[in-house]
Amino acid sequence: xxxxxxxxxxxxxxxxxxxxxxxxxxxxxxxxxxxxxxxxxxxxxxxxxxxxxxxxxxxxxxxxxxxxxxxxxxxxxxxxxxxxxxxxxxxxxxxxxxxxxxxxxxxxxxxxxxxxxxxxxxxxxxxxxxxxxxxxxxxxxxxxxxxxxxxxxxxxxxxxxxxxxxxxxxxxxxxxxxxxxxxxxxxxxxxxxxxxxxxxxxxxxxxxxxxxxxxxxxxxxxxxxxxxxxxxxxxxxxxxxxxxxxxxxxxxxxxxxxxxxxxxxxxxxxxxxxxxxxxxxx
Amino acid sequence: xxxxxxxxxxxxxxxxxxxxxxxxxxxxxxxxxxxxxxxxxxxxxxxxxxxxxxxxxxxxxxxxxxxxxxxxxxxxxxxxxxxxxxxxxxxxxxxxxxxxxxxxxxxxxxxxxxxxxxxxxxxxxxxxxxxxxxxxxxxxxxxxxxxxxxxxxxxxxxxxxxxxxxxxxxxxxxxxxxxxxxxxxxxxxxxxxxxxxxxxxxxxxxxxxxxxxxxxxxx
Numbered sequence: 001x002x003x004x005x006x007x008x009x010x011x012x013x014x015x016x017x018x019x020x021x022x023x024x025x026x027x028x029x030x031x032x033x034x035x036x037x038x039x040x041x042x043x044x045x046x047x048x049x050x051x052x053x054x055x056x057x058x059x060x061x062x063x064x065x066x067x068x069x070x071x072x073x074x075x076x077x078x079x080x081x082x083x084x085x086x087x088x089x090x091x092x093x094x095x096x097x098x099x100x101x102x103x104x105x106x107x108x109x110x111x112x113x114x115x116x117x118x119x120x121x122x123x124x125x126x127x128x129x130x131x132x133x134x135x136x137x138x139x140x141x142x143x144x145x146x147x148x149x150x151x152x153x154x155x156x157x158x159x160x161x162x163x164x165x166x167x168x169x170x171x172x173x174x175x176x177x178x179x180x181x182x183x184x185x186x187x188x189x190x191x192x193x194x195x196x197x198x199x200x201x202x203x204x205x206x207x208x209x210x211x212x213x214x215x216x217x218x219x220x221x222x223x224x225x226x227x228x229x230x231x232x233x234x235x236x237x238x239x240x241x242x243x244x245x246x247x248x249x250x251x252x253x254x255x256x257x258x259x260x261x262x263x264x265x266x267x268x269x270x271x272x273x274x275x276x277x278x279x280x281x282x
Numbered sequence: 283x284x285x286x287x288x289x290x291x292x293x294x295x296x297x298x299x300x301x302x303x304x305x306x307x308x309x310x311x312x313x314x315x316x317x318x319x320x321x322x323x324x325x326x327x328x329x330x331x332x333x334x335x336x337x338x339x340x341x342x343x344x345x346x347x348x349x350x351x352x353x354x355x356x357x358x359x360x361x362x363x364x365x366x367x368x369x370x371x372x373x374x375x376x377x378x379x380x381x382x383x384x385x386x387x388x389x390x391x392x393x394x395x396x397x398x399x400x401x402x403x404x405x406x407x408x409x410x411x412x413x414x415x416x417x418x419x420x421x422x423x424x425x426x427x428x429x430x431x432x433x434x435x436x437x438x439x440x441x442x443x444x445x446x447x448x449x450x451x452x453x454x455x456x457x458x459x460x461x462x463x464x465x466x467x468x469x470x471x472x473x474x475x476x477x478x479x480x481x482x483x484x485x486x487x488x489x490x491x492x493x494x495x496x497x498x499x500x501x
Contacts, residue, residue, distance in 0.1 A: 048374075096291055
């Protein structure tokens with residue numbers, strides 16, 4: 001279990017994390033938030049890449065200020081993965097396994113398991129520099145699984161992946177959800193909807209919401225309307241315009257509004273609606 | 283220790299064909315230049331005295347370049363690569379990369395020693411200049427380490443060192459300010475050891491700066 005208590009982080013005059021309080025237990029957590037919300041800063045602080053300036057982080061009850069056991073027991077996929085381009089796929093896995101202080105025999109065994117899990121077994125002798133973007137991302141996922149760490153941290157894991165690769169990633173994460181803490185920082189609300197048990201929304205360095213997907217949807221309850229585009233002029237002030245779509249030959253627009261919109265039809269909210277309500281302060 | 287050696291071996295392997303460029307430079311170009319000295323002297327009896335300063339100057343000019351080359355190749359993954367934070371997270375963020383620096387440094391010192399050993403057969407006294415060469419390599423290693431982590435770029439550090447090197451080893455005349463090479467010409471006299479003090483002080487400061495920045499490095 002990871003407990004973040006009153007965590008603050010400043011870069012000069014900019015506050016990146018402002019008294020963040022959040023707990024990550026077993027399960028899959030989606031970390032949502034706009035650019036600059038502090039998601040990556042939070043993940044990097046958990047991994048010890050940024051020092052704890054104020055507040056504390058506890059991993060299984062132990063403060064990370066004393067020793068960062070979390071980084072030693074974590075698999076981490078940064079936003080951009082791609083390294084050691086002249087080494088082979090299994091060479092990179094062996095490098096990272098050695099870095100994680102795994103014995104050589106275990107490194108070999110784990111490399112085979114993780115490459116098989118990410119469908120890279122046939123490419124184990126290929127140089128990293130010869131991999132496509134999707135394959136490289138899979139290699140990044142494979143290295144996070146090395147040694148079966150208790151905590152898995154993915155920063156924008158599906159960015160740039162095609163639909164098949166995204167589905168493969170979701171299946172891998174769904175397989176390991178038991179007895180693991182998985183934190184996925186993402187902009188893609190669909191991924192959170194498909195994968196995550198819990199959602200944490202960050203805004204301007206603060207945790208603006210924590211709860212289940214249902215609770216996030218409930219934030220937008222009775223605030224979501226669909227309205228034909230030609231009736232857009234009838235909207236009351238204060239509405240936030242969302243997706244535009246077509247249904248049965250008519251163009252509609254989905255809107256969020258805290259005031260009743262008689263011209264629209266109230267519809268059930270989804271996760272994106274809940275997220276937008278939080279980020280727009282509705 | 284064995285694990286660290288395995289990591290280092292893979293880091294060198296990651297250089298690919300580029301690893302061999304300094305070997306060509308040291309064991310191809312430098313002997314070729316020496317051969318030109320021998321040819322241009324017309325094989326007079328004092329040929330060895332004539333070529334001795336030129337050969338040493340070639341060592342000074344090209345061996346430090348090989349050091350810079352290796353440092354850029356090896357440290358790229360830890361300094362420039364956008365994914366380098368992964369390596370710091372797994373390896374322990376407070377760990378420095380001094381072992382890697384030392385490995386590259388010793389590697390190039392051994393290459394230089396091997397070259398000098400070969401030259402012993404034609405220029406027996408050249409060994410005496412090995413210490414001077416090692417000081418240049420030490421100053422460059424420390425400067426590269428500090429500048430790489432300060433600028434978060436191996437290229438910037440390499441450019442700064444190469445520009446200095448080109449000025450010092452190829453253009454400045456003896457006695458120029460900040461010239462590491464000015465007291466190292468072969469003129470039969472040994473420079474007083476204090477001449478190197480500012481350079482060694484600079485090296486210590488840059489090394490310290492590199493270690494300080496390295497312990498909290500995020501690209």
